[in-house]
Amino acid sequence: MFWELIGIAAASLTMFSFFPQIFKVLRTKSVKDVSPIMLLQLSGGVSLWIVYGLHLKNLIIILANSITLFSLIVLLILYMLYIKR
Amino acid sequence: MFWELIGIAAASLTMFSFFPQIFKVLRTKSVKDVSPIMLLQLSGGVSLWIVYGLHLKNLIIILANSITLFSLIVLLILYMLYIKR
Known part of the structure; x- marks a missing residue:
C-alpha cells in the first residue's frame, strides 16, 4: 500500500507537471x-x-x-500563438 | 522485438527531453x-x-x-543563475 502510494504520487506529479508552465504562459503571454x-x-x-501502453x-x-x-x-498551440508577437 | 524498440524509443525521447531546453538556456542566458x-x-x-524503481x-x-x-x-541551477540578471 505504501509503495502504491509512492507510485501514484510519482505519476500524479509528473503527469500534471506542464500545467504550471501552461498557467505561466497564459499569464505572461510570453x-x-x-x-x-x-x-x-x-x-x-x-x-x-501511449502506443507502448496500448500494446501492454x-x-x-x-x-x-x-x-x-x-x-x-496545449503548450505547443500557445507557443505558436505567442511566438509571433 | 518491434515493441521493445517502441519502448526504448519512447524512453530515449522522454529522458533526454530537457537537453534541448538546457542548450537553449545556455545559448540565450534567459x-x-x-x-x-x-x-x-x-x-x-x-x-x-527513482524511489519506486528502486523498490521494484x-x-x-x-x-x-x-x-x-x-x-x-542542471536546469534549476541555470534558472537560479540567470533569473537574477
Missing part, C-alpha cells in the same frame, strides 16, 4: 525562452509511450501519458 | 518564461519514480528517471 524542440521531442516520446494493455501508462500529451499540445 | 514550479514539480515526481528493482525506471533528474537539476 514563450520566447521555452524550447519548442523540448515540446516536440516530449510529444513524440509520450505518444510512443496498461491503463496507467496510457492515462498518465495521455494527460501529458494533452498538456504538451 | 529563463524568464520557464516555469520554476514545473521544474520543481517534475524533480519531485522523477525523484519518487527496475533498472530502466531508475536509469531513465536519473537522467531526467540530472537534466532538471
Whole structure:
C-alpha cells in the first residue's frame, strides 16, 4: 500500500507537471525562452509511450501519458500563438 | 522485438527531453518564461519514480528517471543563475 502510494504520487506529479508552465504562459503571454524542440521531442516520446501502453494493455501508462500529451499540445498551440508577437 | 524498440524509443525521447531546453538556456542566458514550479514539480515526481524503481528493482525506471533528474537539476541551477540578471 505504501509503495502504491509512492507510485501514484510519482505519476500524479509528473503527469500534471506542464500545467504550471501552461498557467505561466497564459499569464505572461510570453514563450520566447521555452524550447519548442523540448515540446516536440516530449510529444513524440509520450505518444510512443501511449502506443507502448496500448500494446501492454496498461491503463496507467496510457492515462498518465495521455494527460501529458494533452498538456504538451496545449503548450505547443500557445507557443505558436505567442511566438509571433 | 518491434515493441521493445517502441519502448526504448519512447524512453530515449522522454529522458533526454530537457537537453534541448538546457542548450537553449545556455545559448540565450534567459529563463524568464520557464516555469520554476514545473521544474520543481517534475524533480519531485522523477525523484519518487527513482524511489519506486528502486523498490521494484527496475533498472530502466531508475536509469531513465536519473537522467531526467540530472537534466532538471542542471536546469534549476541555470534558472537560479540567470533569473537574477
